[in-house]
Amino acid sequence: xxxxxxxxxxxxxxxxxxxxxxxxxxxxxxxxxxxxxxxxxxxxxxxxxxxxxxxxxxxxxxxxxxxxxxxxxxxxxxxxxxxxxxxxxxxxxxxxxxxxxxxxxxxxxxxxxxxxxxxxxxxxxxxxxxxxxxxxxxxxxxxxxxxxxxxxxxxxxxxxxxxxxxxxxxxxxxxxxxxxxxxxxxxxxxxxxxxxxxxxxxxxxxxxxxxxxxxxxxxxxxxxxxxxxxxxxxxxxxxxxxxxxxxxxxxxxxxxxxxxxxxxxxxxxxxxxxxxxxxxxxxxxxxxxxxxxxxxxxxxxxxxxxxxxxxxxxxxxxxxxxxxxxxxxxxxxxxxxxxxxxxxxxxxxxxxxxxxxxxxxxxxxxxxxxxxxxxxxxxxxxxxxxxxxxxxx
Amino acid sequence: xxxxxxxxxxxxxxxxxxxxxxxxxxxxxxxxxxxxxxxxxxxxxxxxxxxxxxxxxxxxxxxxxxxxxxxxxxxxxxxxxxxxxxxxxxxxxxxxxxxxxxxxxxxxxxxxxxxxxxxxxxxxxxxxxxxxxxxxxxxxxxxxxxxxxxxxxxxxxxxxxxxxxxxxxxxxxxxxxxxxxxxxxxxxxxxxxxxxxxxxxxxxxxxxxxxxxxxxxxxxxxxxxxxxxxxxxxxxxxxxxxxxxxxxxxxxxxxxxxxxxxxxxxxxxxxxxxxxxxxxxxxxxxxxxxxxxxxxxxxxxxxxxxxxxxxxxxxxxxxxxxxxxxxxxxxxxxxxxxxxxxxxxxxxxxxxxxxxxxxxxxxxxxxxxxxxxxxxxxxxxxxxxxxxxxxxx
DNA sequence: CACCTTAGTTAGGAGCCTTGCCGAAACCGA
DNA sequence: TCGGTTTCGGCAAGGCTCCTAACTAAGGTG
Numbered sequence: 037x038x039x040x041x042x043x044x045x046x047x048x049x050x051x052x053x054x055x056x057x058x059x060x061x062x063x064x065x066x067x068x069x070x071x072x073x074x075x076x077x078x079x080x081x082x083x084x085x086x087x088x089x090x091x092x093x094x095x096x097x098x099x100x101x102x103x104x105x106x107x108x109x110x111x112x113x114x115x116x117x118x119x120x121x122x123x124x125x126x127x128x129x130x131x132x133x134x135x136x137x138x139x140x141x142x143x144x145x146x147x148x149x150x151x152x153x154x155x156x157x158x159x160x161x162x163x164x165x166x167x168x169x170x171x172x173x174x175x176x177x178x179x180x181x182x183x184x185x186x187x188x189x190x191x192x193x194x195x196x197x198x199x200x201x202x203x204x205x206x207x208x209x210x211x212x213x214x215x216x217x218x219x220x221x222x223x224x225x226x227x228x229x230x231x232x233x234x235x236x237x238x239x240x241x242x243x244x245x246x247x248x249x250x251x252x253x254x255x256x257x258x259x260x261x262x263x264x265x266x267x268x269x270x271x272x273x274x275x276x277x278x279x280x281x282x283x284x285x286x287x288x289x290x291x292x293x294x295x296x297x298x299x300x301x302x303x304x305x306x307x308x309x310x311x312x313x314x315x316x317x318x319x320x321x322x323x324x325x326x327x328x329x330x331x332x333x334x335x336x337x338x339x340x341x342x343x344x345x346x347x348x349x350x351x352x353x354x355x356x357x358x359x360x361x362x363x364x365x366x367x368x369x370x371x372x373x374x375x376x377x378x379x380x381x382x383x384x385x386x387x388x389x390x391x392x393x394x395x396x397x398x399x400x401x402x403x404x405x406x407x408x409x410x411x412x413x414x415x416x417x418x419x420x421x422x423x424x425x426x427x428x429x
Numbered sequence: 430x431x432x433x434x435x436x437x438x439x440x441x442x443x444x445x446x447x448x449x450x451x452x453x454x455x456x457x458x459x460x461x462x463x464x465x466x467x468x469x470x471x472x473x474x475x476x477x478x479x480x481x482x483x484x485x486x487x488x489x490x491x492x493x494x495x496x497x498x499x500x501x502x503x504x505x506x507x508x509x510x511x512x513x514x515x516x517x518x519x520x521x522x523x524x525x526x527x528x529x530x531x532x533x534x535x536x537x538x539x540x541x542x543x544x545x546x547x548x549x550x551x552x553x554x555x556x557x558x559x560x561x562x563x564x565x566x567x568x569x570x571x572x573x574x575x576x577x578x579x580x581x582x583x584x585x586x587x588x589x590x591x592x593x594x595x596x597x598x599x600x601x602x603x604x605x606x607x608x609x610x611x612x613x614x615x616x617x618x619x620x621x622x623x624x625x626x627x628x629x630x631x632x633x634x635x636x637x638x639x640x641x642x643x644x645x646x647x648x649x650x651x652x653x654x655x656x657x658x659x660x661x662x663x664x665x666x667x668x669x670x671x672x673x674x675x676x677x678x679x680x681x682x683x684x685x686x687x688x689x690x691x692x693x694x695x696x697x698x699x700x701x702x703x704x705x706x707x708x709x710x711x712x713x714x715x716x717x718x719x720x721x722x723x724x725x726x727x728x729x730x731x732x733x734x735x736x737x738x739x740x741x742x743x744x745x746x747x748x749x750x751x752x753x754x755x756x757x758x759x760x761x762x763x764x765x766x767x768x769x770x771x772x773x774x775x776x777x778x779x780x781x782x783x784x785x786x787x788x789x790x791x792x793x794x795x796x797x798x799x800x801x802x803x804x805x806x807x808x809x810x811x812x813x814x815x816x817x818x819x820x821x822x
Numbered sequence: 823c824a825c826c827t828t829a830g831t832t833a834g835g836a837g838c839c840t841t842g843c844c845g846a847a848a849c850c851g852a
Numbered sequence: 853t854c855g856g857t858t859t860c861g862g863c864a865a866g867g868c869t870c871c872t873a874a875c876t877a878a879g880g881t882g
Contacts, residue, residue: 039432041468042443044837044870050435051839068860075434077840082861105859106847207781259676273751275666275673275680282668282753283652292781293750294688294743296695302688302743303695304781350687350695354747357686358666360675388600388685388697437839437868444870461829470871475830498828499878 051076051084052423059094059113060137060416066101066108085111092116093419113137117419120411121188121226123165124404125158126235127151127212127267131404132165134172134185137419139412143172155214159221166225185225186418189411190218190232191403193268198285201232208306209291210268210321228418231410236264236288237279238406240272242398243365245409254397257362261355262396265348265371267321269305273359291320295350298343308347312340324369331375341379349383356389367396444469444477445816452487452506453530453809459494459501478504485509486812506530510812513804514581514619516558517797518551519628520544520605520660524797525558527565527578530812532805536565548607552614559618578618579811582804583611583625584796586661591678594625601699602684603661603714621811624803629657629681630672631799633665635791636758638802647790650755654748655789658741658764660714662698666752684713688743691736701740705733717762724768734772742776749782760789 040046054074059065065073071081088094095114100107119142122133128151133144145168147161193212194203201219205211219230240255240262247256255262258277264270271288273280281287290305297303298311309315309322314330316323327344334341352364364384366377372395381393398405433439447467452458458466464474481487488507493500512535515526521544526537538561540554586605587596594612598604612623633648633655640649648655651670657663664681666673674680683698690696691704702708702715707723709716720737727734745757757777759770765788774786791798 040443042440042447042473042870044440046443047435047437047440047838047869050433050439054435066860078861079841079863080435080839083838100848101860102848103859104849104857106849106861108860257676271751275668275675276671278669280668280673280752283650283755284753286782287668287751287753289753289782290750292746294695294746296687300694302690302693304746353685353687353697355751357683358664358680358748358751359673360677360680360682362676389679389682435839437870440838440869459829471830472832472872473870476869493879494829495879496828497826497880499830499880501829 048084048087049424051080052088053420055081055084055088056093056113056420056423057416059111060419063138064097064099064110064112066110068108069101070111088423091423093423113419116184118184118186118227118415120415121166121169121185121222122404122408122411123162123188123190123218123222124235124401124407125162125191125213125216125218126193126403127153130158130161130165131401132162132169133404133408134169135408135411135415137412137415139408141408143169145169145172153214155216158213159216162221166222184227187228187411187414188218188222188226188230189407189414190222190230191235191238191407192216192218192232193235193403195289196232196234196285198281198283201230204286206286206289206291208304208320209289210319212268212321229414231414233279233281233285233407234270234288235403236262236270237272237281238404238410239264239367239396239398239402240274240279240365241406241409242402243367243396243406244274244277245406246397251397254394255363255365259359259361260363260365261359261361262365262367263348263351263355263371264368265366265376266368267316267324269322270368271351271355273355274361275359290351290354293351293354295348295354296346298339298347303347305347305351308343312343322370327370328373331370331373334375336379341375344376345379345383348380349387352380352384352391352393353387356387356391361391363392363394365394365396367398367402372396372399441477441480442817444473445481446813448474448477448481449486449506449813449816450809452504453812456531457490457492457503457505459503461501462494463504481816484816486816506812509577511577511579511620511808513808514559514562514578514615515797515801515804516555516581516583516611516615517628517794517800518555518584518606518609518611519586519796520546523551523554523558524794525555525562526797526801527562528801528804528808530805530808532801534801536562538562538565546607548609551606552609555614559615577620580621580804580807581611581615581619581623582800582807583615583623584628584631584800585609585611585625586628586796588682589625589627589678591674591676594623597679599679599682599684601697601713602682603712605661605714622807624807626672626674626678626800627663627681628796629655629663630665630674631797631803632657632760632789632791632795633667633672633758633799634802635795635799636760636789637667637670638799639790644790647787648756648758652752652754653756653758654752654754656741656744656748656757656759656764657761658759658769659761660709660717662715663761664744664748666748667754668752683744683747686744686747688741688747689739691732691739696740698740698744701736705736715763720763721766724763724766727768729772734768737769738772738776741773742780745773745777745784745786746780749780749784754784756785756787758787758789760791760795765789765792 071078099110124131131146134142147165247254262272464471492503517524524539527535640647655665
């Protein structure tokens with residue numbers, strides 16, 4: 037079935053969308069510039085802008101363009117377009133950002149967490165971070181009229197149920213930040229939808245964006261796999277340009293994948309670390325410090341290093357077989373370790389279907405970068421959507 | 430960036446698309462019926478139909494509706510809308526179908542192949558099948574004016590390179606139909622694009638369609654995995670409602686996946702069959718007959734049966750970890766074997782993240798069913814596209 | 823044969839986009 | 853300081869699409 041009914045209203049909405057998207061990409065433009073950019077005639081753009089101004093979505097900034105000829109008056113998105121909330125929950129801290137449709141971070145805050153803090157402590161930290169962001173947002177520029185948080189995007193360092201957005205505890209896997217329901221926690225702060233996903237998936241998105249921007253060795257491809265090796269083991273599968281989450285959102289939870297153990301036997305990935313004595317005391321989480329020390333001391337061909345490479349290369353083989361990535365990006369604290377990446381590359385070259393292995397390029401808070409990018413995209417869609425169907429605004 | 434520039438031409442194209450889609454779904458309709466179906470006013474529909482008749486895409490069939498009130502004149506898609514070609518290449522036969530936008534099979538043919546026929550024999554069989562279809566098509570109804578084959582969809586029983594459409598021979602995997610280039614072979618028969626993919630992916634699509642239609646136990650879900658166990662080992666991954674092919678089209682080629690071997694050691698899937706003595710003489714293909722005999726004779730707990738179930742359950746685990754399917758559908762000659770499915774279900778229930786295992790419901794030529802469905806969808810899009818951008822027609 | 827019902831056409835109106843033209847306003851060089 | 857040039861934004865006319873409402877045409881029904 038076709039997209040929409042043919043009506044003049046549809047045309048109007050379409051020009052308005054063009055205007056909004058142009059302003060999102062260029063911050064401020066004169067009507068003549070918008071016309072030039074979109075290829076739509078000047079009178080039509082003028083009408084569209086007027087309508088958007090009446091709606092309150094666009095404002096005349098008062099500034100004037102300079103250059104030859106008459107100066108045009110700049111227009112820009114108004115505050116009423118609202119903002120998006122970006123939240124990152126890791127075992128170390130809750131980070132919170134408020135971004136607008138341009139991608140500017142309007143306000144941000146971070147509340148550190150003690151190791152092993154329970155779900156209650158985490159949710160309290162989240163409330164604190166939200167309050168800080170709210171305060172920062174209100175003081176930075178005076179009136180803040182109509183500032184509404186339209187959507188939220190949450191990154192959590194645990195598996196996320198796709199349908200409910202709740203964090204889930206998988207058997208024999210570490211549960212780092214605990215039993216949280218971000219949708220419920222943010223319900224009174226955010227008007228619109230709250231999108232929750234795990235940090236690895238967001239980090240993959242950041243990696244993808246970096247690749248498209250031309251970063252060396254990054255995943256510019258529409259099909260790649262991001263392997264995240266840290267305290268927990270994660271993986272993101274990007275197919276046809278999108279992170280694929282699977283039925284319940286647990287795609288990429290590779291802890292129980294069958295691979296080659298240190299003794300050559302078929303072993304679940306998480307068990308490999310138990311056998312190598314690399315688990316943290318009384319936990320299923322990986323003791324990253326101990327692992328790195330052991331890898332750092334290891335000469336090439338060291339059994340621990342080779343056992344790790346063999347186990348991860350089994351994961352590689354599975355990813356290649358099922359997802360056929362153009363490249364595999366490895367991230368996470370020990371995943372990016374040079375010696376480990378080198379060992380993995382050696383293994384990978386020997387596979388039946390070798391695949392390039394690249395270290396992640398987004399080092400600092402990749403999950404936040406990815407979540408932020410998603411938040412901006414979604415916010416923009418919501419703003420445009422308000423024009424397309426004013427009834428549900 | 431928004432879809433298209435707002436223009437009156439766009440509106441016109443949109444009504445025409447509505448008319449065409451309505452006629453595709455209902456074969457023949459009066460203008461009043463189209464108006465009722467689409468919610469567009471009668472005069473507008475009349476204009477749209479007139480334009481389409483002028484273009485030659487729609488014809489007045491001469492029939493008249495009966496019932497109370499004035500009889501309306503039926504309209505339908507014209508022959509000029511063209512047809513799509515559906516080709517299935519298996520080691521046993523080349524099958525060829527010509528379908529129209531309604532999904533009717535206008536003509537079909539099948540040319541059997543001898544076992545082990547090379548690529549040359551296969552391409553000769555394809556030419557023969559094409560000629561038969563052409564002949565059948567011309568005789569069945571007299572004039573056939575303007576019948577053009579607008580697109581083709583090809584299913585091949587070997588891995589397909591996504592970019593080129595060529596069949597590829599993976600190491601240590603059977604190469605059943607040989608080194609073919611279907612796009613080249615069909616180049617002079619088909620005007621438009623030729624879509625080539627392997628049979629398992631098409632079969633998965635058929636399974637999906639059956640599930641949406643409400644077949645019991647079938648994959649109506651948007652996220653499932655189709656495991657095809659026959660001479661060759663294949664797998665299709667459906668994520669977010671689409672078959673995902675991966676970067677080079679080799680997603681789902683699971684032969685080299687690391688799993689549990691009969692001796693408990695980490696073993697590549699294809700090796701398991703070598704170790705169990707279930708490969709065909711001098712080939713990497715599986716000896717299905719011998720396998721079935723052994724499974725049929727096996728009591729519950731038989732080592733061969735259990736070894737097979739263990740190996741396949743490793744694949745299951747990998748698929749669950751990476752793709753998170755709502756259900757795993759098993760197809761293929763021995764994949765659907767009752768005893769085997771039962772053994773696999775027992776294993777699956779014991780997994781950390783169990784997943785329902787269902788036997789495939791589309792038994793007869795599933796790859797043809799799936800390819801046909803894709804061909805119809807594509808053909809419809811091409812017909813509509815001709816209206817949307819008449820310049821590139 | 824009158825009446826009812828439904829199909830399709832005609833007429834009028836509203837809205838949107840475009841081209842072409844105009845005045846307004848800024849910069850530039852003399 | 854003051855025309856000339858250049859560009860911005862507005863206005864008007866024209867063309868097109870869709871819609872509603874009314875009308876004619878053509879079937880069946882009693």
